[in-house]
Amino acid sequence: MGERAGESVRLRAALATLDGPLRFLLLSSFLIPLGSFMILPFMSVFLHERLGMGLGTVGVVLALASLVQFSGGIAGGALAERIGLRRTMLWALVVRTAGFVGLLLALRWPPLAVGALILTCCGAALYLPANKAYLVHGVDDERRPAFLSAGNAALNAGMAVGPLVAGPFVLSSPGWLFLAVTALFALVTAGHARLPAAADQRRPDPRESRQGLMAGVAVLPFAATVLAFYLYFHFQHYLAVYAVERASSAFYSLVLLLCFTLVIVVQPLASDRIRRMRYAAALAVGFTGLAAGLAVLAVGTRPALLAGGALITLGDIVLFLKSDLEALRRSSRSDAVVFGQQRLAAGLGAGASGLLGGQLYGLTERAGNTGWFWLLAAAQCVLLPPVLLTLRGRTAPLPHSDHDKGALPTHDKDGRIPGR
Structure with a gap:
């Protein structure tokens, strides 16, 4: 109890430094x-029922949209490295706003x-x-987890509230919704x-530019993120x-709300502890949580759906932040390029889950017991992570800290290095 109170105090102290x-x-x-989740979760229904597209085309x-949104992050990181963080965010929001205007015109x-x-996915x-x-x-190592987890909490809160706000209007009044x-x-x-x-944090190494967007990638965290997203997207x-087959669509929404709430509440409170964990221990804890949650889902009851979703979310809270x-x-x-590389890893994992997981779910459905799908996914959480150990030697730590990546004393007003 005292330790949790201490973590809460440290979190508040870190966030108090936010300007x-x-x-x-x-x-x-x-x-x-x-705003995005007032529209995007309903796109399959909108494209099919409102615009008359076939389900195959909708899929x-x-x-394609998911692939662009995840994997395109590596281009976003490279752009930020070249033109500055603020300018990249501005251009991204202009592109995304244009996408929503296009949906209104559609x-x-x-x-x-x-x-x-x-277009909206390109902006994202x-x-x-x-x-x-x-x-x-410019944030020191100790406060970075608190800031990142606060951003993740805000992101998940928006994702949770958006569908609740827009659900009654997406088909009845889509024009007003898109305009809002x-x-x-x-x-x-x-x-x-x-x-x-x-200010950009370092001058890019010319050798890295010649090698491409994946130069300097941290192989083990990249591979761990691919695997974590592959398993999570099952x-x-x-x-x-x-869940809808065994309970109802309303109960499925409740499971998602529980998962969002856990990320919003638990990840910021646990961020400092996650920072202090050894990476090997964090991987073990995270994949164990995933395995346990997926196995519990196989029971198929309402309590099992809630418990399984909670365990999976707790495992991913550790895996995603620590990686x-x-x-x-x-x-x-x-940092921008690193986050872009991590987004690419997430896209690769999510895409693989869509392709391979779909085949696996189809097999268990034809066999008459989809509970086996979750047990097989849980087995992968046990069997696949040890493969990551072979990558440990390829990810040597830098000789300097991550917030001292060669910052230069002179930058222009938008954080670009003059002459670039």
């Missing part, structure tokens, strides 16, 4: 997913919907690495234009079908 721009950035980290469109001309959806891909890098720019979201993004974009520039992709922190520590690249 006005960073507080605005945290508010934006809530408002942006709030292809959503798969009510009159449906073919615009696909391009507009992809560009924005997130710069957002995270701006949030931790577009206006929200325009206001957030205007706010970002007033942010002070954050839950994310297929719980809806499984980001470890990637920052080990990589020779700027």
